[in-house]
Amino acid sequence: MATTMGRRERKKAQTRQALSDAALRLFSEHGYDGVTVAQIAEEADVSIATLFAHVPDGKEALIFDDGAERRVWLVAAVRDRPAGQSVLEALRRCMAGRGPFTDDLPPGLRSKRDLIVGTPALREYSRKLWIASEGALAEAIAAESGRDPSDMTVRALARYVLEIPELAGTEPDPLAAMNAIFDLLESGWPRSPGKP
Amino acid sequence: MATTMGRRERKKAQTRQALSDAALRLFSEHGYDGVTVAQIAEEADVSIATLFAHVPDGKEALIFDDGAERRVWLVAAVRDRPAGQSVLEALRRCMAGRGPFTDDLPPGLRSKRDLIVGTPALREYSRKLWIASEGALAEAIAAESGRDPSDMTVRALARYVLEIPELAGTEPDPLAAMNAIFDLLESGWPRSPGKP
DNA sequence: CTCAGAAACTATAACCACTTCAGATTCAGA
């Protein structure tokens, strides 16, 4: 069972957490580029080698988890949606409460979100994490719509949905922007009245 | 006039070309990760500092141009499309002949394309180049459809179109994949028959 | 309880992409 982790795993998690905390604090104070991994390792009281053992994806990954949670929500949102609700509606609602789209957050998470949005390297890595769920989301969508998981249309839809956080995250009203994009995905682009 | 460049600009262009050629040759032979920038500089007979003076975006940019051409096609394709043709039709046709979507290429360009598609770092940079045209494309689309260039729907459409090369580039039949995605963007995702 | 092995950690050294800088060379235009 995983109810109680062994001392080993507990210590590992502690170290990871210490790294994450140190990185977030230092980034917030001096900016992402103003902090070296050596400083972070020092602050967390581990060696540089240990730092990279915990974060194989590099400096940017320090303040993120591995994205496994998101994958679970997304797939669950699609699979367990209420009867009569479309896949896109389910995803729209699922996303509305997460990522950059909600305003009632503990001030800690809020400033973290601002840091990510304001730092290109972190924004890019955040996008990578979302996109890492593309395969899983595509499978869920395919299962619910009776299509093949390798169908390009399914993959494209999954990708486009997962791009929304980065696309809408910088807008003045992220939630409204997100809704506009979902509307586009649901209805398509109206073929304009043809030029001259 | 720019009919004849001065000796200075000519030499600059020569150096840039030498770097590009050297990089492409070495990448093709030893793989992207199997080549150091020092080797490329050596092969092109310039110093490392000079290499980076020509390619401020880094190693990956060596085999690419700055993407200004693409931007011109894209905007022109939207602005100068024949009467009665929708914006998306114009973009679909424009892309069909470019990027990874055509099979009749000189073998040099073909192998270059394969190198890019098969190398994550190069794929990613190629995507960045496409996305760099998002603003320009959004403006063109906005102008043709009577919307505001800051309209999120417009920006999202531009982004989604520019993502197509990376999305469809790895498919067995890239052209068919591209068409499927354009169909999705034109018609939207059919709200499936509702779950249980 | 013990012991073998796995896992986490460490210091050190190295590699590589990339930047900086001061100085030499080459070119453009007045």
Add this chain to the structure above:
DNA sequence: TCTGAATCTGAAGTGGTTATAGTTTCTGAG
């Protein structure tokens, strides 16, 4: 012809990242 700007260069340095070899700490089986 002369001045200033652009290009190039070597060298030194920064910072992220990995490899190695060895130490400590936990775990599970006997």
